[in-house]
Amino acid sequence: MELPNPDKTISPAVSIGIIVSLVWVVLVFLYFAFSGQRLSIAFDTSILGLLTLVSVILPLVLVWTVALTAGTALKLKSEAKALRKEMAVVAKDLRDSTARLPREQSGMIEQLKLIADMTVQNDKRLKEIASNGVATAPQIDVVDLNRTVFGDFQTPDQETQITLPLAGATQAALSPMSVADFLAALNFPDDAKDKDGFRALRRAMEERKLRNLLESSQGVMSLLTEDGIFMDDLNPDRPVSGAWRKFAEGARGADVASVGGVLDKAVLGIARARMKSDPEFRQQVLQFLQQFDQVLVEYEPRLQNHEITDLANTRTARCFMVMARVSGAFN
Numbered sequence: 440m441e442l443p444n445p446d447k448t449i450s451p452a453v454s455i456g457i458i459v460s461l462v463w464v465v466l467v468f469l470y471f472a473f474s475g476q477r478l479s480i481a482f483d484t485s486i487l488g489l490l491t492l493v494s495v496i497l498p499l500v501l502v503w504t505v506a507l508t509a510g511t512a513l514k515l516k517s518e519a520k521a522l523r524k525e526m527a528v529v530a531k532d533l534r535d536s537t538a539r540l541p542r543e544q545s546g547m548i549e550q551l552k553l554i555a556d557m558t559v560q561n562d563k564r565l566k567e568i569a570s571n572g573v574a575t576a577p578q579i580d581v582v583d584l585n586r587t588v589f590g591d592f593q594t595p596d597q598e599t600q601i602t603l604p605l606a607g608a609t610q611a612a613l614s615p616m617s618v619a620d621f622l623a624a625l626n627f628p629d630d631a632k633d634k635d636g637f638r639a640l641r642r643a644m645e646e647r648k649l650r651n652l653l654e655s656s657q658g659v660m661s662l663l664t665e666d667g668i669f670m671d672d673l674n675p676d677r678p679v680s681g682a683w684r685k686f687a688e689g690a691r692g693a694d695v696a697s698v699g700g701v702l703d704k705a706v707l708g709i710a711r712a713r714m715k716s717d718p719e720f721r722q723q724v725l726q727f728l729q730q731f732d733q734v735l736v737e738y739e740p741r742l743q744n745h746e747i748t749d750l751a752n753t754r755t756a757r758c759f760m761v762m763a764r765v766s767g768a769f770n
Contacts, residue, residue, distance in 0.1 A: 450509075450510040450513055450514070451513070452505075452506045452507075452508075452509035452510040452513060453506055453507070453510050455506060456502050456503050456505070456506025456507075459502045459506075460499055460502055460503070463498055463499060463502070464499075467495050616642060616643065616646060616649075618738075618741060618742060618746055619639075620638075620639040620642050620643065621639075621643070621649075621738060622746065622749050622750055622753060623635060623636050623639035623640075624636075624639045624640050624642070624643030624649060624653065625643075625652075625653075625656075625750065625753040625754070625755040625756065626752075626753040626754050626755070627640065627653075627657075627754055627755070628640060640653070648730065648733055648734055648737065649734060651730050652727070652730040652731055652733075652734050652755070653755070655723065655726055655727035655730050656727060656731075656754075656755040656758055658723055658727070659720075659723060659724055659727050659758055659762065660754065660758050662713070662717075662720055662723075663710065663713075663758070663761075666709045666710075666713060667709070668706055668709060668710065668761070670754040670757045670758055671754070673701050673703065673706065673757050673760075673761070674703075675700030675701045675702075675751070675752075675757060675760055676697065676700040676702065677700070677748075678697070678698075678700060678747065678748050678751035678752070679697045679698075680744040680747040680748060682694070682695045682696075682697040682698050683695075683698055683735075683739070683747050683750070683751065684739060684747070686698045686735070687732075687735045687736050687739035691768060691769070692769065692770065693769070695769065696769040698751075698760070698763070698769065699760050699763055699764035699768070699769045700751065700760050701757065701760040701761050701764065702764075706761060707761065707764060707765055710761050710762065710765045711765045714762075714765055714766070724762045724765075724766065725766070727758075727759070727762065728759065728762060728763055728766060728768070731755070731756075731759045
């Protein structure tokens with residue numbers, strides 16, 4: 440916040456002081472010009488001379504004291520007015536930012552609800568396939584995302600895993616997942632119109648490790664939003680593909696510190712405080728970090744350097760950067 444620059448123009452008080460001083464000087468000059476005898480007496484007598492000098496100078500001193508005091512008061516008043524305007528602007532910006540936070544949090548919650556609804560619909564379709572009685576195939580665990588995003592609302596019976604017999608088209612759906620779909624799933628759909636994002640997310644939910652990672656990621660991110668931390672607001676450093684590969688190979692410490700690209704002290708401080716004060720959140724974060732590490736180890740050999748950069752820019756990876764750095768993975 441900048442204070443106004445000093446005003447170099449002559450203030451009205453100073454102008455009035457100049458005019459009054461000139462008028463006084465002219466009156467004194469005229470007085471002594473038409474009173475020559477009194478003037479000589481004043482200069483001949485020391486006491487009268489001192490009194491004359493005081494009577495001439497004292498009014499000027501008083502005039503300029505009043506003028507300078509009034510000028511200073513006007514200047515302070517102007518600066519105070521400018522300062523009040525600056526403070527009003529700062530207060531308005533603060534109110535706007537405070538009002539914007541609940542809207543952003545509401546948008547994230549709506550997005551997570553859309554993802555949860557999509558997954559529930561997918562579970563229903565898989566259950567319909569199971570009810571058709573087709574040939575037996577490998578088991579797939581089906582988990583409702585509502586449980587991890589919006590709290591544990593299920594009963595133990597609802598949490599029981601079911602066996603889905605898959606065949607034909609369902610078997611084809613379990614073919615190796617493409618890198619593009621893998622990255623899109625880790626980033627989650629941008630909005631309700633992101634059809635490719637939802638398609639990739641549905642495909643990822645058929646992979647057990649990916650499904651567990653995405654559920655944990657959603658759980659951690661939704662809790663971070665309660666503290667005002669949004670993945671889209673983070674600005675991590677440019678990822679170094681070599682460091683990510685070393686991290687996937689098991690390296691830890693300073694050699695792979697660039698993997699934790701989020702260095703915002705405010706964000707890290709809030710997340711660290713949540714880790715210390717919330718044991719359930721801490722346990723969920725540790726589970727998320729383990730699952731991310733497992734998935735990274737599995738997919739890293741398939742990724743080109745530019746794809747590792749894309750991976751690091753996903754919302755799941757940004758969440759990993761924050762929580763891994765808070766957990767001390769790069770110390």
